[in-house]
Amino acid sequence: MNFSKIFRVAGREFASTAMTKGFIIGALVVPAVMAALIPLIAILSAAAQPSADKGTVYILDHSTEVYAEIETRLSPEEIRARWEARAQRAANFAKGMMGQAGGDQVENAMGFIKTPEFRIIPTAPDADIEEIKTEIRDQLASGTELDDPMQKILAVIEIDIDAANKANDSEGYGSYQAFFRPKLNEETVGEIESGVRWSIRERRYENAGLDRDQISELSKINERDSKEITEEGERNESSELATFLIPVAALVLLIIATMTGGQYLLTTTIEEKSNRVVEVLLSACSPMELMTGKIVGQMGVGLSLLIVYNSVGIAALIAFNRLDMISGQTIILFFVFFLLAYFMLASMMAAIGAAVNDMREAQSLMTPVMLMMMIPYFFFMPVVRAPNSMLSTVTSFIPPISPFIMIMRISSTDPPPPLQIAAVILVNLVGVVVSLWFAAKVFRVGLLMYGKPPNLRTLIKWIKMA
Helix, strand or coil, rough: HHHHHHHHHHHHHHHHCCCCHHHHHHHHHHHHHHHHHHHHHHHHHHHHCCCEEEEEEEEEECCCHHHHHHHHHHHHHHHHHHHHHHHHHHHHHHHHHHHHHHHHHHHHHHHCCCEEEEEEEECCCCHHCCCCCHHHHHHHHCCCCCCHHHCCCEEEEEEEECCCCCCCCCCCCEEEEEEEECCCCCHHHHHHHHHHHHHHHCCCCCCCCCCCHHHHHHCCCCCCEEEEEECEEEECCCCHHHHHHHHHHHHHHCCCCCCCHHHHHHHHHHHHHCCCHHHHHHHCCCHHHHHHHHHHHHHHHHHHHHHHHHHHHHHHHCCCCHHCCCCHHHHHHHHHHHHHHHHHHHHHHHHHHHHCCHHHHHHHHHHHHHHHHHHHHHHHHHHCCCCHHHHHHHCCCCCCCCCHHHHHCCCCCCCCCHHHHHHHHHHHHHHHHHHHHHHHHHHHHHHCCCCCCCCCHHHHHHHHCC
């Protein structure tokens, strides 16, 4: 084969795919926009809140002990102080993730949030709660806005007579029940319920002769960051979510990069064959040179996607200070298994593209390939949970799904031994050779064949002919 011609075909194939506006937007602009939008989304999420609820909360306190605590807990000053403390914690977290500027932006956004405002009104301990419920129904039935929003009844809270003091030791403490106006904000409901629970607990502590601050001090444990002891030293402990996301993200990224290059290869081959451009190309190079060049060219497309999205992922790990979750060896092996997976898939795509006349005919032959690409999805849960189980090990030696299984195992918290990785690479190299041999036979015969699309028997006959 003439390598000069192969590289020319590869360059043309790469340029015709990667230099288009659609590919550039999809591969470069979209990740850049997503990275730029992450801080904005955090800010908008912090500020995204409907208008604050204002109105009256009736307290039917049969115990006569809890109302005063609720009135203090749900006062505008207390609510605002709690919300400002949450805003400060969110700003401190954002500063750690996005720097000082990001923290300031979150803090400013939280400053615009309006807190709910309540007017707490007690009822007589023997009041009829149904009368208050009827008043809420009347307000809803009228459908008119009240001149004073504080007159709107938001909720009525009924507190049991033994909520703060036990009636007897055998029955324990009583509780409360809340009745809310429909369509209140979640923040409003949460603020009222948490305020009632806090107030009941406060009265229980006082009646039992206990101090809340002392109880909080005894129950609070300021944990230092957990560490994992490795052969190289110590590192931050990986959370369960993170250790699950890294292998799954590696699998999805590998499938996207592999399928993108393979799909473009299939499309360009079918287009060139149906437009008879392939006849012109074959006058300048052999079928093997054309197929090799097309595979190598689309490999560059897949590699471009892989580099871009890997860079975004590594940048995210750096931003979250979790670069220790992925090693340089894992990144290298990621590209190695991409090449193995791509060459096996691309050879199938090239064979299908050469065998059919249009995309409609390709669908029937594509079905087995797509089903094969779905297999790693079915195995991702058992593989991630047990990377060195019998199932994970066996499926690692079955091309062409082997690269996808192995990348999940390698990026997990319990990677396979180096000797097994080397053995899997050798097995996949054999799979690549077999796939390319099969594709070369079909490509050579099918490229100039027109008419009825071939079935499996015809493909076998073409292989024998070639």
